Amino acid sequence: QSNKSEQEDPKGNFGSKLLQCVFKHRPRSSSPSLPGPPSRFLIGNMMELTHNHLPIHLTNLAQQYGHIFRLKCGNTTMVVLNSSEVIREALVKKWSDFAGRPVSYTADIVSGGGRTISLGDYNEEWRAQRRLVHTALRRCSQSFLHEVIERQALHLRKVLLQYQGRAVDLSEDFTVAASNVITTLAFGEEYDKSSSELQELHSCLNEIVALWGSSWISALDFFPLLRKLPNPVFSRLLKEVARRDEIIKKHLDNYKSKDKNNEEAITASLLQGLDPHRQTEHEALLTDVHLHMATVDLLIGGTETTASWLNWTVAFLLHRPEARHIISDQTLQPHTLMLSYCLSPSFSNLQVQDMVHEELCTVLEGRYPKYSDRQQLPVLRSVINEVLRLRPVAPLAVPHRAIRDSSIAGYFIPKSTLIIPNLFGAHHDPAVWADPYLFKPERFLEGGGGSTRALIPFGGGARLCLGESVAKMELFLLTAYLLRDFKFIPAGSVPDLRGVASVVLKIKPYTVIAQPR
Numbered sequence: 074q075s076n077k078s079e080q081e082d083p084k085g086n087f088g089s090k091l092l093q094c095v096f097k098h099r100p101r102s103s104s105p106s107l108p109g110p111p112s113r114f115l116i117g118n119m120m121e122l123t124h125n126h127l128p129i130h131l132t133n134l135a136q137q138y139g140h141i142f143r144l145k146c147g148n149t150t151m152v153v154l155n156s157s158e159v160i161r162e163a164l165v166k167k168w169s170d171f172a173g174r175p176v177s178y179t180a181d182i183v184s185g186g187g188r189t190i191s192l193g194d195y196n197e198e199w200r201a202q203r204r205l206v207h208t209a210l211r212r213c214s215q216s217f218l219h220e221v222i223e224r225q226a227l228h229l230r231k232v233l234l235q236y237q238g239r240a241v242d243l244s245e246d247f248t249v250a251a252s253n254v255i256t257t258l259a260f261g262e263e264y265d266k267s268s269s270e271l272q273e274l275h276s277c278l279n280e281i282v283a284l285w286g287s288s289w290i291s292a293l294d295f296f297p298l299l300r301k302l303p304n305p306v307f308s309r310l311l312k313e314v315a316r317r318d319e320i321i322k323k324h325l326d327n328y329k330s331k332d333k334n335n336e337e338a339i340t341a342s343l344l345q346g347l348d349p350h351r352q353t354e355h356e357a358l359l360t361d362v363h364l365h366m367a368t369v370d371l372l373i374g375g376t377e378t379t380a381s382w383l384n385w386t387v388a389f390l391l392h393r394p395e396a397r398h399i400i401s402d403q404t405l406q407p408h409t410l411m412l413s414y415c416l417s418p419s420f421s422n423l424q425v426q427d428m429v430h431e432e433l434c435t436v437l438e439g440r441y442p443k444y445s446d447r448q449q450l451p452v453l454r455s456v457i458n459e460v461l462r463l464r465p466v467a468p469l470a471v472p473h474r475a476i477r478d479s480s481i482a483g484y485f486i487p488k489s490t491l492i493i494p495n496l497f498g499a500h501h502d503p504a505v506w507a508d509p510y511l512f513k514p515e516r517f518l519e520g521g522g523g524s525t526r527a528l529i530p531f532g533g534g535a536r537l538c539l540g541e542s543v544a545k546m547e548l549f550l551l552t553a554y555l556l557r558d559f560k561f562i563p564a565g566s567v568p569d570l571r572g573v574a575s576v577v578l579k580i581k582p583y584t585v586i587a588q589p590r
């Protein structure tokens with residue numbers, strides 16, 4: 074709450090606020106003060122956040138300031154964590170200190186007043202909502218999730234066969250597959266790629282994520298005075314949020330009017346949870362708004378993440394050993410690492426595809442894979458892990474907030490500090506990963522030296538990705554089906570592996586040939 078009033082008091086005297094802030098955030102006891110880049114008058118380190126590939130920029134800053142450093146923006150102090158050890162200390166070991174979310178003006182707008190699971194702050198109401206959705210997801214995962222993903226994998230196979238070896242951009246097909254898994258889970262509906270309902274839903278959700286991730290919008294949180302000025306980007310955000318709520322309401326109303334046709338869907342479980350006769354004490358805090366916002370969480374959290382990961386996987390598998398992608402952003406400082414993405418010299422990625430295919434053929438003897446086969450398919454698992462390492466699709470997770478005074482790596486962290494877990498940085502930490510910028514799936518094979526403990530693409534602790542088990546089953550089955558039946562060949566130039574970083578780390582559009590095996 075103190076954070077909220079701090080950020081939302083546009084009338085506050087700036088000088089006295091600055092003094093208050095300095096006083097409040099001064100290091101306590103004998104704790105050393107956090108390192109970080111010099112902070113400029115008024116704007117602090119705001120410019121650091123406007124970098125167009127923030128995860129890479131923060132990872133470069135970590136080279137200079139270490140695994141934990143601070144940035145200041147307006148009244149807010151952010152602490153960026155760049156290694157799996159410090160991220161685990163904060164998110165897992167001290168989860169109860171850092172399970173909060175920053176309460177902010179713009180987050181309140183996109184989350185229906187903090188009522189989504191992803192942006193809601195840590196309190197009894199949030200815990201009841203998360204528990205309810207978690208239980209519903211588990212129930213669906215145990216009963217029909219496998220079948221739903223298999224159906225989408227087979228549909229994807231059919232679509233790829235229809236392309237008849239033409240060079241195509243598969244991103245939309247991946248989005249449809251991922252989205253259909255979630256809409257089937259949520260309210261028993263799946264859509265065709267050409268469906269206007271599907272397109273409307275995705276254009277709206279993508280727009281909200283992109284707008285909310287833009288610096289035009291985050292500036293409103295750090296500098297409340299800006300809210301008084303006209304801001305067309307913000308007006309668009311408001312319009313899209315209203316459109317989203319209208320679409321979701323229509324789907325949920327539709328579901329309810331189906332007279333329990335889809336007892337299995339998550340919505341059925343959630344509605345039971347909202348039934349006053351069945352509610353536990355904490356569930357009594359929940360309303361239809363929580364059901365509505367949980368649906369938003371699943372759709373946003375579960376679509377672009379999985380679809381982007383599939384897109385990255387195909388892209389990495391297309392690169393040949395001689396293909397080198399150098400990131401040489403002119404705007405970076407001289408100390409910046411030249412990031413180079415290249416392949417393990419031992420084999421090309423086109424060969425990695427053959428290795429996975431051979432493994433699938435040997436182990437499965439012609440049948441399609443089941444999730445229970447995963448232990449017998451180490452090469453496939455190593456590819457999945459390596460793509461999750463190199464391209465964690467939520468590269469900076471979602472910001473956390475210190476609920477109380479605490480410490481990380483021996484540094485004092487005052488209550489209300491923002492914590493940014495830089496998962497991308499942790500996955501490129503040279504102290505943990507040999508050749509961190511190499512695509513080298515074999516590091517995850519026995520004796521390869523890759524550490525699954527240091528692999529944290531889903532975060533951890535109280536805020537661990539709610540869809541982790543759904544995502545893992547999807548990544549496994551969809552990749553296994555694709556690599557069993559197709560060989561992916563570059564169509565002209567190979568994809569640019571740098572990516573575009575917003576809330577989700579996406580690859581730039583590229584085309585590929587899916588050659589049937």
Ligand code: HEM
Binds near residue numbers: 532
């Ligand atoms: C490759 C796939 C995915 C990755 C890498 C991923 C990663 C993440 C990460 C890093 C977070 C933030 C954790 C934190 O705040 O510390 C997160 C949160 C979340 N994810 Fe995922 N995710 C994936 C797929 C999914 C799917 C399929 C769903 C839904 C079925 C989902 C639903 C959510 C939700 C609801 C949250 C918010 C959790 C909370 O704040 O308590 N995600 N995810």
